[in-house]
Amino acid sequence: MIYLNLFIQFFHIGLFSFGGGYATLPFLYHIAENQQWYTIKQLTDMIAISSITPGPVGVNVATFAGFATSGLLGALVATTSVILPSYILVIVISKFLEQFETNKNVRAAIYALKPAGCGLLAAVAVDMFMDNANLPGMFLLAILFFISVKQKHDPLFYLSVSALVGLFAGFLHLTA
Amino acid sequence: MDKSFYTIFKTFFKVGTLLLGGGYVILPLLQAELVDKKGWIDSDGLCEYYALGQSVPGIIAANMSIFVGYKLRGQVGALAAVLGIVTPAFLAIILVASILEEIVHWSFIQSIFWGVGIGVILLVYLATKEMWTRSIVDKFTCIIFFAAFILSSCFKVSPALIIILSIAAGIIYRKRITTEKAGNKECENDLS
Numbered sequence: 001m002i003y004l005n006l007f008i009q010f011f012h013i014g015l016f017s018f019g020g021g022y023a024t025l026p027f028l029y030h031i032a033e034n035q036q037w038y039t040i041k042q043l044t045d046m047i048a049i050s051s052i053t054p055g056p057v058g059v060n061v062a063t064f065a066g067f068a069t070s071g072l073l074g075a076l077v078a079t080t081s082v083i084l085p086s087y088i089l090v091i092v093i094s095k096f097l098e099q100f101e102t103n104k105n106v107r108a109a110i111y112a113l114k115p116a117g118c119g120l121l122a123a124v125a126v127d128m129f130m131d132n133a134n135l136p137g138m139f140l141l142a143i144l145f146f147i148s149v150k151q152k153h154d155p156l157f158y159l160s161v162s163a164l165v166g167l168f169a170g171f172l173h174l175t176a
Numbered sequence: 177m178d179k180s181f182y183t184i185f186k187t188f189f190k191v192g193t194l195l196l197g198g199g200y201v202i203l204p205l206l207q208a209e210l211v212d213k214k215g216w217i218d219s220d221g222l223c224e225y226y227a228l229g230q231s232v233p234g235i236i237a238a239n240m241s242i243f244v245g246y247k248l249r250g251q252v253g254a255l256a257a258v259l260g261i262v263t264p265a266f267l268a269i270i271l272v273a274s275i276l277e278e279i280v281h282w283s284f285i286q287s288i289f290w291g292v293g294i295g296v297i298l299l300v301y302l303a304t305k306e307m308w309t310r311s312i313v314d315k316f317t318c319i320i321f322f323a324a325f326i327l328s329s330c331f332k333v334s335p336a337l338i339i340i341l342s343i344a345a346g347i348i349y350r351k352r353i354t355t356e357k358a359g360n361k362e363c364e365n366d367l368s
Contacts, residue, residue: 012336014235015233017233017235030332030334044289045276049272051299053265054192054196055195055262056192056262058234059235059262063273067269068273082235083234085234086233086258087258090239091254093228112343112349113343114317115320115324116320116323116324118307118324119328120328121303121304123324123329124300125301128296128300132294132297137290144295144298145298145301154196158295158298158299159296162293162294166287166289166291166292
C-alpha cells in the first residue's frame with residue numbers, strides 16, 4: 001500500500017524536522033537510501049527546482065517526492081501529510097500559548113534539537129559533496145563558494161550560474 | 177476588516193506565490209501583506225509567531241501561516257491560511273514535474289542539472305551555516321551538533337531517532353544544571 005507508506009513517511013518528516021525548509025532534506029535523503037522511491041540524483045534535482053519555484057522549499061520537495069513516487073495522488077498525499085503535524089500542533093499550541101512559551105522542558109528541547117537539526121543537514125552537505133567529488137564539479141563548487149564568501153546572493157543566482165556553467169561544460173563533454 | 181475564508185486564502189496564496197528560495201524570506205513578505213496592507217496583526221505579534229513557528233516541527237512558513245490564520249478566525253482561518261500558502265507550491269511543482277518527465281532525457285537538460293546539482297551543494301552548505309549561527313551557542317549545543325553529524329553520516333541512524341535523542345539530552349542536561357545550581361546554593365548556605 002504505497003499511499004499509506006507515503007503518508008507515514010511524510011507525516012514523520014513533518015513531525016520531526018525542525019528549522020525550516022532545508023531541515024526536511026536529511027529525512028528525504030534517508031528515504032532515498034532506504035526506500036527505492038527516488039534516487040539521490042533525483043533528490044538533488046528536486047532540491048534545485050524547489051529552490052527556484054514559488055512556495056516554501058519543504059512543501060515543494062514533499063510534493064515533488066510524492067509525485068516522483070506515485071503521480072498526482074502521491075503528491076497530494078505527501079504534501080498533506082507533511083503539513084498535518086504542523087496543523088495539529090500549531091492549533092493545540094495556540095490554545096495553550098503561554099504555557100508552551102514558558103515551559104522549561106519545551107525550552108530545553110528546542111535548545112538541543114536545533115543543533116541536532118543543523119548536524120543532520122551538515123551530514124547531507126558532506127554526503128552530497130562526496131557524491132560529486134570529481135574535478136570539474138569541485139572546480140565549479142570552488143567558484144560558487146568564492147562568490148558566496150565575497151557577497152551574499154539569492155539561491156536563484158547560484159543556481160543560474162551553475163546551470164550556465166553546466167551547459168557550457170556539457171558542450172565540452174566535461175559532465176560525464 | 178474583511179476576514180472571510182476567501183480573503184485569508186487569497187492573502188496567503190499571494191505570499192505563497194512570492195515566496196522564493198529559503199523559508200526565511202517569509203518574514204518581510206508577511207510583514208508587507210498582514211501588517212502594512214491588511215492591518216490584521218502588528219509587527220510584534222508577527223515576530224512572536226516567527227519565533228514560535230521555528231519552535232514547532234515542520235515547515236516554518238506553514239507553521240506561521242497556521243498561527244496567524246488561527247488567530248484571525250480560529251479553525252476556519254487556519255485552514256484558509258495553510259491552503260493559501262501551500263497551493264502555489266503544490267501547483268508549481270506539479271507543473272514543473274510533468275514537463276520535466278518529458279525533457280529530462282535531453283542531453284543539454286542533463287548538463288544543466290549536472291551544474292545545478294553542484295549549486296545545490298552550496299545552498300545546503302549555506303543553509304547549514306545559517307542554522308549554525310542560530311543554534312550553536314555553547315559547548316553543549318556544539319557537542320549535540322557533532323553527535324548528530326556523526327550518528328547520521330557514519331552510522332546512518334534515522335534522523336527522527338537523532339531528533340528524539342537530542343530532545344532527551346537537552347531536557348536531562350537542563351535538569352542537571354538546575355539541580356547543580358540548587359546544590360551549590362545549599363552548599364553556600366551551609367558554609368555561611
